[in-house]
Amino acid sequence: MQGGVVIRVGSGGGSESGSMSTVSREDNMVVSSEDSSYPDESELELGLGLSLGGGFKIQQVSRGGQYARILTAKDFPSVVSADASSSPSPSSSSSSSSSSLSRANVTAGTKRSADSVAAANGSSQVVGWPPIRAYRMNSMVNQAKAVATEGFKSTMENHKNETSMLEKRTIGSYQNSGNSKLRKSLFVKVNMDGIPIGRKVDLNAHESYEKLAKTLEDMFLKNTTSVNPVGSRVREHEVARPSKLLDGSSDFVLTYEDKEGDWMLVGDVPWEYV
């Protein structure tokens, strides 16, 4: 049984509340440090190399435009369409993902089929939370796409090493400042399969993969305040064991998504390149 955590660079993109899937038995922890075209942009944009047509206007309320983008199997266009009506699986929640989701992610990223994703109680009790209609969620995603900050510049093309595609800038900033590149921290979003509320981790605040893994364990595999233990049933299966995320003995695996949309196992590349 594997769990999944998705780490994303970029904070953009929202999903409707219900597209968060639960932890299925085949989930993997996925760390995605995708190349984000816009600092506050949906990482859904990445693999498509989308331009949002018409240039990017400075959003006066930049922070209002982003959503945590939680990658779930349902987000993949091959199993989900842009509206709730065509999800094929009867056991999965209907989900409307942004149609901008990278197709590259589909083949590379998904570790479970949409069919196996079901809104279980327990670890995924925040599926469908907060209670906002799918349509509204998607609308905000679409708006976020259209109002990316102008200050962003993509430097990914220059990088040969896929792990160095993490830009040295604060992705977590919601202020529309043009000097985001001056910041030293490198926040990436981490999502765990089945838990729609992601967390931000400053990669530059960690010195090694071990430290990062420890932080992630603390964040995700212990009871956090954001998860109500009351409803939790499956959590017993996910008790964290120290430093097991990296050596394969945990139920979860750390992976990330590179700019090509391929899922990579964390740890292959020396930490300094991260």
Added chain:
Amino acid sequence: MESSEVNMSRDSSELDESARGSSSPDLALERVLSLLKSHRDRSSVSLVCKDWYNAERWSRTHVFIGNCYSVSPEIVARRFPKIRSVTLKGKPRFSDFNLVPQNWGADIHPWLVVFAAKYPFLEELRLKRMTISDESLEFLAVSFPNFKALSLLSCDGFSTDGLAIIATHCKNLTELDIQENGIDDKGGSWLSCFPESFTSLEALNFANLTSDINFDALERLVGRCKSMRVLKVNRSISLEQLQRLLVNALQLAELGTGSFSQELTFRQYEELESTLSSSKNIHTLSGLWEAKGLHLPALYPVCTHLTFLSLSYAPLQSGELAKLLAHCPQLRRLWVLDTVEDEGLEAVGSSCPLLEELRVFPADPFDEDIIHGVTEAGFVAVSYGCPRLHYVLYFCRQMTNAAVATIVQNCPDFTHFRLCIMDPGQPDYLTNEPMDEAFGAVVKTCTKLQRLSVSGLLTDLTFEYIGRYAKNLETLSVAFAGSSDWGMQCVLTGCPKLRKLEIRDCPFGNAALLSGLDKYESMRSLWMSACHVTMDGCRQLAREMPRLNVEVMKEDGSDDSEADKVYVYRSIAGPRRDAPPFVLTL
């Protein structure tokens, strides 16, 4: 009791059409009763005596069915021979949040087949959370020559092809309202399907469709439909195009703009402003996607007579909102994003003394790093300025018991109190205590409360309060709350008017479920998911209450004994015959 569902179980002998009643007093009574519009009144009337029952059923032209599985179309048609307007609701509300799997049901088609036979003069169909296919839309379009109004909210299963068919065939269409559906948007050509000879449209809402439509076709359509009073376009319509539409539709009462962010020349802006000044009938305004502070002043002339303003897709900041609201003294209903923050809500409090309804949606519900949005302070500020407030939907990240107590003290007339503290199980952030006293204050003070959604860290005490004080409560939504079965028991034994109870992720189990045995038949439905109910408990419920449908949906990988999702509802139609394999009827 709002629908005829329960009443239909009695007097089944009365369903014979020929037993109409022979004497003229019945016809006079029918005439009188035909003036009754409220379905609750009608339900009451039908219970008086046999004659009144008959008179009522012959005079009823609109039927409201809150749960499509509570009754069958055949039963409806047998009892009410003269229906021209149908409102149907299907899936449990939590399907809006993807808690109900796809293909669950609530297919309109069997209804349409019966209606085509029994109500050939059907004029209106309003659906919420139903599944409707393009084939069904086609069937609708060709079966009902007098069809006038179609409203689809939160439905799925259809595409814009279906809309094209409606536009092509429904010659008498007055209303086409497509809202927040899971629609397969294949393109905007459907709008061009309205024939050039077609002039009857009064209400058109395609705001939630994404594809571009043919603007010329829309312009001509609006131009020739002189009775149009509701026009809500989608984001593909620019400001310039909006102006061109408005100039030919100055009679509009409800306007939904398209994208509000086009770069306008000065002249264009002036034209827009001038046209809006002439639109003196607009009382409802929505849309405003990507609205920029720059263009909002063009709206000021409209704002003076606005009663309903929806900015729920316009991420305004506090200053922009404040400036806009300063021109909206008549506002009764306001929907905003939490980008306006507490400061923006202060402006609400100071500018809109007549406000009755406020909805604050989160612009970014998932990102934990967000430290913005609204807090308890904004809500309190509104409550001081808007004593008439009775409907609130508020998404926030922090709240205190004291704030809520103040709020309801200022606004004791709440009928709908929906508070969503977005972090599940979060306590009062100042005292770290549960939010029990907050909701206690709500139910104690707001005696007219009909609908309540709770959130935050809550113990059974909250539910004790609800059961003890919420005597008019009809709808209760609970998530991540409670400590034991006792909580749910309090509600089930205490709230006499409870009709809908939806619960998720709470520690309520079989004892709680079974404590409502006496209650469920007087309710529309119960939903429990991710609680501690087991299959045995559900089976017991089903055994003891044969007139209830007890349906369970299990999750992949859950224990055999766990009843992951439970949906219980009264029905005179018996168990579902169209249930998919994952819905187990016990």
